[in-house]
Amino acid sequence: MRLTDDEKAMLDGAEGRAVAAAMDLLVRYGNALGAERLCETRNVAGTTTQPSPAKTALFEEGGWAKAFAVISLDCDDDIDMPQMKVPTCQLQHGFGDEALGIMPYGKRNIEIQADAESFYSEKGVNVLATCTPYQVGNLPTYGEHIAWMESSAVVFANSVLGARTNCEGGASTGSASITGRIPCWGNHLVENRYGTHLLESSLRMTGFQDWGMFGYFVGDVVQEARPVMVGDLGQPDLADLKHFGAAAASSGGVEMFHIPGRTPDAPTLEAAFGGRSLPDAVHYGERERREIYESLNAIGDTEEVDFVLIGCPHASLEQIQVVARLLDGRRLASGTELWVMTPRALRTVADRNGWTATIERAGGRVLTDSCPAMSRVAPVGTKVFATDSAKQAHYLPAILGIEAWFGTTEECVSAAVTGRWRGSLAPAEVVR
Structure with a gap:
């Protein structure tokens, strides 16, 4: 050297x-x-x-x-x-x-x-x-x-x-x-940042659950390589890209991806591959989406939910606000806990905006600094948990030996309020 x-x-x-x-x-x-x-x-x-x-x-x-x-x-x-x-x-x-x-x-x-x-x-x-x-x-x-x-x-x-x-x-x-x-x-x-695999989606992503499932599929396909995604994917926000990347890094070992016209190293499809010839595309459609959803929910069997986890990676302010809105005027089911994980700096803003108080009135918690997977803890007696994070659905059952349900934020909050899992996969938005 x-x-x-x-x-x-x-x-x-x-x-x-x-x-x-x-x-x-x-x-x-x-x-x-x-x-x-x-x-x-x-x-x-x-x-x-x-x-x-x-x-x-x-x-x-x-x-x-x-x-x-x-x-x-x-x-x-x-x-x-x-x-x-x-x-x-x-x-x-x-x-x-x-x-x-x-x-x-x-x-x-x-x-x-x-x-x-x-x-x-x-x-x-x-x-x-x-x-x-x-x-x-x-x-x-x-x-x-x-x-x-x-x-x-x-x-x-x-x-x-x-x-x-x-x-x-x-x-x-x-x-x-x-x-x-x-x-x-x-x-x-x-030279090591150019794309290696091309993935083409016939579906439009309609929220970060879709982005999480798409990321989980992509990571499984490419493992540690660099995927390039094309199709009418919709406009992702910070939470969408955060969940996509986290899922791709969990099912595979992805450290970099490109979405032409969306990510900075890929203004065009050609730029994403560094001018090299394009590989054959791997398709992502309704069948693949359904298979990913079922694989993420394969560890769930019992409908009674003890624990709901939101915020992996750590929740943004917008995500905390959504949880607070969904819980406003409601109470968690007896025996079910809800933890929202976020950076401490964002917890301070959530406190000021009243969102923390709303979540706590419902019986939930806004916690900082870590997560159950990192610290290897969950509420005492937890047997079944629900999450909107493909990453936590992948890791936490193996770490803590508990069942997992994966769904939308709305489904997770509903599980916290009812104590039961009633999630299902909504129809995909197919691009014509």
């Missing part, structure tokens, strides 16, 4: 032992990937403050500096923890104080996490605590090299914002945060 003079100086210890260890990790990482150089970055999103069992054990042994050295730098030495060199934010992590008494999430976990937040925020980590940092202020510009974790955030950044990142891990983001460097390979290179 070719290093600049500044990078060689960091590797040789000019900026301290921690930075030298970080550069050593990044060089080894880049060489393993076949990267020829490092990219400069000023935008890192990782999970530094999230106390995993391994981090907690290291913290109790030698403090957070020790945990950072081992987990983020692959370094067993006792070193001082430096300030972040570039803007660095914390993605979602465990639940905070507001979770006490609401969910089975240990008080000790909350205390350790608060301690980690205090330590790392003093070192320059911005604790956004959300899987959707782009909703609360971390909005990279087109063409910017960034170093992000979290599959749904990565696919949104690459595809919708036109930033450039691979799906990084705790070590690479930790090292990037104190060096401002990340290996320049994969999605950082223009």
